[in-house]
Amino acid sequence: MQNYLMSLPDLQPEEMAGINELTANMSESQKQQFFMIYSGKRKKPQEILLLTCLGFIVVAGVQRFVLGQIGMGILYLLTGGLCLIGTIVDVVNYKRLATDYNLTQMYESARMVGMSGI
Template sequence: MEPFQNNPYMGLAGITPEELNFIQQATAELTENQQKYFYMNYTNQRKSPQDMLIFCIVGLFVPGLQRFIIGQIGMGILYFFTAGLCFIGTIVDLVNHKDLAMDFNRKAAFDSHQIAKMGS
């Protein structure tokens, strides 16, 4: 079996150089098996910026959807009951969809790193 160094992360939808950099830093100290485990966990949790844009657009009609998707349940409930903070919060999320995805992906990378280190 060929080493896991071919950088399989390049195939992820909408990956940015910044995201690729922090993933490479997170996996640098992991063994090959741990990197595979990290990859499986991270790709299952990761949200691409394009997906987040779609969630934010749908969030105009279902307030808070984008916040529920990224695990911010409290903000999702607040958006739901205030119609996306009178649509202002939803529009801000729509503009900042890449940042929402990047923040979520950083947390997912951290969680995946911890799981990979414990798993092997």
């Protein structure tokens, strides 16, 4: 399990707790499949910060599109990041945005592993 966790950079405490909880009753092959799926879906907090900072220079809302929040992305795009206030808030809360997205993807990955019948 430790080898799998080392492959996930910038793991937040909430993610670590969720992974430990979800993988506790998984077989080794299920754990391997889970980490393979989850690592492909997971977003690094620095990625989200970089995309948010691009909102000041290029196009506001890119981070929201990447996080699957299409409605908010369109709103940010059309309003210039809600007149840059929303973009500033996202710069401050980038880790929370990434963690919330990653937790959702973690549980989805666990469901996928459970459904695969391994």
